[in-house]
Amino acid sequence: MAEREMAVDRKEAFVPPLDELASVLQAGLSSNYLDAKVKVVDCPDLTQPPFTLAAPGLCGSPRVADVGGVPYLIPSPQLDKKYNLEQVAGQVDLPGAFVLGAGAGAAHVVGVNCEMMPNIRTTGGAHSRNNQTRVSRVNTEDGTCILEHYEDTYQCRDFCLLANLFFCEGKPGKVLEVKAKVRTGQENFVSCMRKTLEQQYGDRPVALGGTFLLEKGQAKIHIMPGFSKTPLQSEEDVNNWLNFFEMSGPLINLSVFVSRDPGLDLRVEHTHCFSHHGEGGHYHYDTTPEEVEYRGYFLPAEYIYRVDRPKVSHMIGRD
Numbered sequence: 001m002a003e004r005e006m007a008v009d010r011k012e013a014f015v016p017p018l019d020e021l022a023s024v025l026q027a028g029l030s031s032n033y034l035d036a037k038v039k040v041v042d043c044p045d046l047t048q049p050p051f052t053l054a055a056p057g058l059c060g061s062p063r064v065a066d067v068g069g070v071p072y073l074i075p076s077p078q079l080d081k082k083y084n085l086e087q088v089a090g091q092v093d094l095p096g097a098f099v100l101g102a103g104a105g106a107a108h109v110v111g112v113n114c115e116m117m118p119n120i121r122t123t124g125g126a127h128s129r130n131n132q133t134r135v136s137r138v139n140t141e142d143g144t145c146i147l148e149h150y151e152d153t154y155q156c157r158d159f160c161l162l163a164n165l166f167f168c169e170g171k172p173g174k175v176l177e178v179k180a181k182v183r184t185g186q187e188n189f190v191s192c193m194r195k196t197l198e199q200q201y202g203d204r205p206v207a208l209g210g211t212f213l214l215e216k217g218q219a220k221i222h223i224m225p226g227f228s229k230t231p232l233q234s235e236e237d238v239n240n241w242l243n244f245f246e247m248s249g250p251l252i253n254l255s256v257f258v259s260r261d262p263g264l265d266l267r268v269e270h271t272h273c274f275s276h277h278g279e280g281g282h283y284h285y286d287t288t289p290e291e292v293e294y295r296g297y298f299l300p301a302e303y304i305y306r307v308d309r310p311k312v313s314h315m316i317g318r319d
Ligand SMILES: [Zn+2]
Pocket: 102, 103, 270, 271, 272, 282
């Protein structure tokens, strides 16, 4: 893929001590779940099942990036907006990074618009590449989900249009362990944490990235179908275009969220999931509040990068 010039902006994130974050998040989650526990732990080896991530830990130079944006998809796709996970690791000054998050798969490689679950150790550091990224797309024959391994199927590290990514050196170390079960409130798992942080820290932006399992229960997930033939002008148009599914745990979620946008035109939360039973896509919320159980690992980022920010923006389709 030819490299093109892209603007890269950066702001410092606010990084509270981990033990403070743990007590703030536990209090917030307790208002939305019957049982919530947040503590500081040594990151478990995330390369092991069920997570099967591309690197063992979330530690070392953590940063997040918002690449491209929904305005490149809506109202009409800008097909020249192509990116590469390894190139972005360099753009955020961390070549060789372990990268996880949520984005749009490379329509120019897969052949159709699709969801991407980035999960890759990029080349450039002390480690060789390990690409465990997945993509999901809609089966045009019967409307079911097709989940594919990006490297095995397409030998691909490209993506397009948009992504929200967390980068680190992939090292073990201290992280937040977040457990919550039986949802009693209306917020989804990620929104609950994000809004809790916004309430606590106000205009000091706290950016978290990591992974969580939806261990039990089901979730509402969308997969983008092929690009809309007509411009998407409203939230309603977007919802009529997207394909929605109920998918079952265990779902392995890759998540990036920022408590409040510090003026970078961010998508403040974005979570995609994959599984070992053929399902994956964009996480909205669980649909089985009485059954649901979450377990996740997160770390606050030191920097928020904005790569190739759209010049014309809007707030449609950021859910
Ligand atoms: Zn998404």
